[in-house]
Every structure is written in structure tokens, then in C-alpha cells.
Amino acid sequence: MFRRDVKTIKDLVMQNLRANGLETPLLQKRLIDVWPKVAGPSVARFTRDVYIYNQVLVVHLTSPVLRVELGMRRQTYIDKLNHYVGATVITDIRFN
Numbered sequence: 001m002f003r004r005d006v007k008t009i010k011d012l013v014m015q016n017l018r019a020n021g022l023e024t025p026l027l028q029k030r031l032i033d034v035w036p037k038v039a040g041p042s043v044a045r046f047t048r049d050v051y052i053y054n055q056v057l058v059v060h061l062t063s064p065v066l067r068v069e070l071g072m073r074r075q076t077y078i079d080k081l082n083h084y085v086g087a088t089v090i091t092d093i094r095f096n
Helices: 009-019 023-039 041-045 064-072 074-085
Strands: 047-053 056-061 092-095
Touching (some): 023 041, 023 047, 074 092
Parallel strands (some): 056 092
């Protein structure tokens, strides 16, 4: 009798993405999409643009006061976002 190596579809898809170099862009897209959920609706309302450059999440805000307040909670947001995605995608956040 032989043992089958059973893998989930998620594992197979991620393995294929990793082999083709597409895993990181997918995780970055997920992280950007989840920013309004993690930050909350009040912060999302003042968010103008969000993108990732060299493992740094850049968030453009329209409120200077909110920019300072979020800067003080930077590490909390980094941890929450990386945890939500399930990988260390960003190492820093810059609020502009």
C-alpha cells in the first residue's frame, strides 16, 4: 500500500505562484486591499492613495492631524497588516 501526498488547493496554488514569482505581488495586493478594513472607516475616509515601495507601505492622507496620530501607532498597523495577510510583506509605513 502506498501513501498519497495530499495537498490542499490553496497550497498548490501558492506553490505555483511562488514558482512563477507571483506570490509577493499577490500578497502586496491583498495588503493594500485590506488597509481600509484594518485602519477603519474613519481613517479610510481621509486616505487618498496607498501603495507599497521597497517593503514600505506609503499612505497618502488628507488630514495632517491624522498623519501624526497614525505615525505614533505605526508598529501596531504593521503588525496587524502583516498578520492579516499571513506573511511579512511590509517592514515600515510612511504616512504622507
